[in-house]
Amino acid sequence: MLVCDNPISLASHVLGLLDTNMATPWHNLSTFCRLDHKKGFTVYEMEYGKSLWKLSEENSEFTVLFNETMDGDGRVTMKALLEECTENFEGLNTLVDVGGGDGTSAIAITKAFPHIKCIVYDLPHVVTNVPQGSPVEVVGGSMFDHIPKADVVFMKLVMHDWDDEDCVKVLKLCKEAIPSREDGGKVIIIEIVRGFSNLDLERETHIFFDLAMMVYMGGKEREEHEWKKIFTDAGFTDYKITPLGLRSLIEFFP
Template sequence: MESHSEEHATKLLQAQTHVWNHIFKFINSFSLAVELSLPDIMHKYGQPMPLSKLIASLPIHPSKTCFIYRLMRILTHSGFFSQHNGIENEQEVIRYELTDASRLLLKDHPFSMTSLPQAILDPILVNPWFQFSTWFTNEDPTPFHTQHGMTLWDLAGREPKFNHLFNDGMAGDARLVSSVMIEKCKGVFNGLESLIDVGGGTGTMAKVIATSFPQLKCIVFDLPHVVADLQGTENIKYVGGDMFEAIPSADSIMLKWILHNWNDEECVKILNKCKEAITCDGKVIVIDMVTESKKEDDRLVETQLFFDMQMMVTLTGKERNEKEWGKLIFSAGFSNYKITPVLGLNSIIEVYP
């Protein structure tokens, strides 16, 4: 049995480890080394890949070959690859295989997330964190504004490479979410004849929905410069405008990852415009996070908290719990809502007039 002093020392060392782990969490992100295309190289190989073959396939300087094992060690620990040890010709051979997580980093995966780490780890989004403490002492709306002197949306319009990575990442997420949503929640679209995808970008989400529900007339509604050169189809139309001014009329309006970008006052304005646009028996379909809904899943909760902090640093928005969502919805004059937590980090919130 440990003495009081031994127990105190054990707790102290555990606390020290906890602090070190928290300090170094950024290393997990940068260790993905997306530009090396490790998942694509291993996928092309077609079977568990020996470390020697992996090293030989990488576009690296010969002086760096000895470091790949150490990189693979942390990526294996993080769940991005699985490791298999064996013996061949009396020599130990280490082989690596893809996991579900690393498959999402394949460039040709239909739900590829490859662009997201490149965008989120870009200095444009990382540098505002160096202003985090300073921001608490000034009147700037966000640390991003303290760093760059403008909003994320304004800067993205001036940085084509970053803008492309960000939009490509959002498109991949939209494909994944819409696919799962249609598989699990087809009833959300039952009886609808028209849908407005507000802030729908290039129409990734609308295209998936329109394919599954050909009777549904979809309008992708975004800023004029976003949709200016996009060509519609038989049941998809692109319309430019400002959601704070007016939204086209329809049975239903979809807001995917829109409201978490804005503060409460701005969200009520957007929801007011939605209420004006839908029919009396229509609804607003919100796809966003509902925090505290799955408290038993520590990894999911932590990821939602990361998103909330990113909203604080980058935009004026936030991630909300059910009570906060209810307050927004009723403040905008809606009568009821239903939350369906079936999209991992996100939920479907059906809002009724």
């Protein structure tokens, strides 16, 4: 899995997590848990005085490294998703990948389902890394301000970066961007659902990612009832969870 030319290599994911900008903030975890969580800063902000997203905006090399870190993970997840969940993409004409990074997921979806017109939406300094000539539309902006309209909003490993309040804000805008359920509107997210695995190794990995989200961004991994509360608070009426190895595909309907 760590050999670079393996099509599902995790090398770039591991190299990214071991980079100084990702590894150093872990040294603040103990202080954060004892004292600093009361001050309203994330563990990452204690180290750098700014969020990971701000650091990425100021440091294009770090943006590229972070995108490659996510791509390493994405190759494995997207392969499973596109092989095992084809029916979830049936009947769609347009999809916007919110927080879509350098477009790896959207490009994979377009290749698997050429009839779906995909938009990659992320912060302006991030979408400049979508390869030129890719079969996707590229739009820069913040998901807290606006979400481009499409049949489906797709978000992979985005919601777990944020607290409940921010997730609800983004999901309310997602709901405005999609058509009614009868017209095929839905949001698809790929996230961990804690408690959805009987395998010790997966449960331990869920806990590791929960800690990692707290350290990097002040986010968390959620159990089903926590996801359900967020969707309900954002005005969605129904949801369906399809387990997909370590992660799950969660659809929610307006």
